[in-house]
Amino acid sequence: MKVLVIGSGAREHALCRSLSLDPVVTALHCAPGNAGIAEVAELHQVDALDGAAVSALATELGADLVVVGPEAPLVAGVADAVREAGIPVFGPSKEAARLEGSKAFAKDVMAGADVPTARSYVCTTPEEVAEALNAFGAPYVVKDDGLAAGKGVVVTGDVEAAREHAAACDRVVIEEYLDGPEVSLFAITDGETVLPLQPAQDFKRALDGDEGPNTGGMGAYSPLPWADPALVDEVLQTVLQPTVDELRRRGTPFSGLLYAGLAITGRGVRVIEFNARFGDPETQVVLARLRTPLAGILMAAATGNLADLEPLRWSDEAAVTVVVASHNYPGTPRTGDPITGLDEVAAKDAPHAYVLHAGTRAEGGAVLSAGGRVLSVTATGADLTEARDRAYTAVARIGLDGSQHRTDIAAKAAADA
Ligand code: AMP
Numbered sequence: 001m002k003v004l005v006i007g008s009g010a011r012e013h014a015l016c017r018s019l020s021l022d023p024v025v026t027a028l029h030c031a032p033g034n035a036g037i038a039e040v041a042e043l044h045q046v047d048a049l050d051g052a053a054v055s056a057l058a059t060e061l062g063a064d065l066v067v068v069g070p071e072a073p074l075v076a077g078v079a080d081a082v083r084e085a086g087i088p089v090f091g092p093s094k095e096a097a098r099l100e101g102s103k104a105f106a107k108d109v110m111a112g113a114d115v116p117t118a119r120s121y122v123c124t125t126p127e128e129v130a131e132a133l134n135a136f137g138a139p140y141v142v143k144d145d146g147l148a149a150g151k152g153v154v155v156t157g158d159v160e161a162a163r164e165h166a167a168a169c170d171r172v173v174i175e176e177y178l179d180g181p182e183v184s185l186f187a188i189t190d191g192e193t194v195l196p197l198q199p200a201q202d203f204k205r206a207l208d209g210d211e212g213p214n215t216g217g218m219g220a221y222s223p224l225p226w227a228d229p230a231l232v233d234e235v236l237q238t239v240l241q242p243t244v245d246e247l248r249r250r251g252t253p254f255s256g257l258l259y260a261g262l263a264i265t266g267r268g269v270r271v272i273e274f275n276a277r278f279g280d281p282e283t284q285v286v287l288a289r290l291r292t293p294l295a296g297i298l299m300a301a302a303t304g305n306l307a308d309l310e311p312l313r314w315s316d317e318a319a320v321t322v323v324v325a326s327h328n329y330p331g332t333p334r335t336g337d338p339i340t341g342l343d344e345v346a347a348k349d350a351p352h353a354y355v356l357h358a359g360t361r362a363e364g365g366a367v368l369s370a371g372g373r374v375l376s377v378t379a380t381g382a383d384l385t386e387a388r389d390r391a392y393t394a395v396a397r398i399g400l401d402g403s404q405h406r407t408d409i410a411a412k413a414a415a416d417a
């Protein structure tokens with residue numbers, strides 16, 4: 001099977017790594033990719049948001065399957081363009097990807113499917129904003145309605161900060177604050193059959209102890225020793241299947257990866273958000289534990305054959321991933337700095353720990369930082385403590401001037417396990 005992956009983050013590196021280990025994959029291509037992905041896939045320069053260019057590349061390569069990684073191309077309709085060219089594609093249509101692209105649309109789908117989520121108001125004027133903030137009280141949750149790479153959400157006790165964020169957006173969703181631990185649960189779906197993966201937890205705040213601003217995600221771990229073993233099945237029944245059924249009923253079936261961001265509140269599970277693609281960095285830990293070869297799963301989803309797939313097999317090992325970010329992330333990051341220690345990790349820590357690249361580029365034999373989240377170090381172990389130790393041992397070998405990472409990824413779960 002010839003596979004083309006679209007994207008350039010650590011998520012795409014994790015996808016490419018798993019695909020490169022799958023014996024049915026005879027050729028692996030990625031566009032645009034990064035310096036790490038170049039080690040496992042052939043890179044191509046293409047504008048990932050240009051559906052015509054992506055489908056032309058897929059046709060030229062004779063790709064049997066195209067996997068669209070990030071949300072922006074999905075929301076731009078890239079999967080539709082590839083599907084129209086007659087090539088199986090893993091990723092939802094533009095219409096179905098609105099589940100991520102518009103928070104207001106997601107709320108409407110959840111209301112239609114009776115899926116538990118925070119009560120919310122969609123506001124477009126300062127008066128509506130003031131009324132909604134007043135109705136819910138502190139802490140205030142204010143979300144930009146459009147795509148914002150995980151950075152459009154402000155959760156604050158300060159009503160002035162809440163008002164300011166709302167004023168900076170055209171349309172906002174203001175909602176009830178959800179208390180309790182967060183879980184990311186991914187499901188593969190062909191629009192009908194829904195196959196949940198293993199749950200993971202993401203660390204969204206920039207600094208240790210969940211301080212600082214929201215980011216795209218600073219680390220993750222799986223499994224969740226503290227979670228109820230019935231959680232996955234409950235979310236399948238109350239969230240994932242009803243949402244997939246509702247989108248099919250509306251004539252916009254969702255195929256690809258449905259990501260449920262959940263809060264486990266005292267009153268039960270609530271959806272915080274949906275995403276229409278694999279989460280980053282959760283994908284790094286979920287795929288580290290998946291034993292079933294990946295290409296067949298993605299192809300079954302792309303071609304409507306998930307019902308025929310054997311149950312997924314999982315490793316009993318734990319996995320931890322730690323993101324190394326540039327100076328000033330999630331603000332405008334400093335880029336162009338050399339990254340050292342990558343060879344040392346490969347020599348000393350593999351196969352239990354490895355580096356997945358995000359914002360990197362190769363220049364004359366050196367690897368340079370090229371984005372906010374630069375790379376993530378992923379490690380497996382018999383339990384979270386061992387996986388954590390291995391991940392941080394490898395992180396310590398990496399040199400990047402001014403870089404930052406959290407030191408407490410999976411610390412509490414490992415200590416409590
Ligand atoms: P989102 O982009 O909707 O996932 O929001 C980013 C982060 O903001 C989430 O992972 C939560 O940590 C936080 N957040 C979002 N909505 C809520 C809510 N209703 N209550 C509490 N925290 C929230």
Ligand code: GLY
Pocket residue numbers: 150202216217275278279280281282
């Ligand atoms: N890790 C959060 C996300 O992928 O949106």
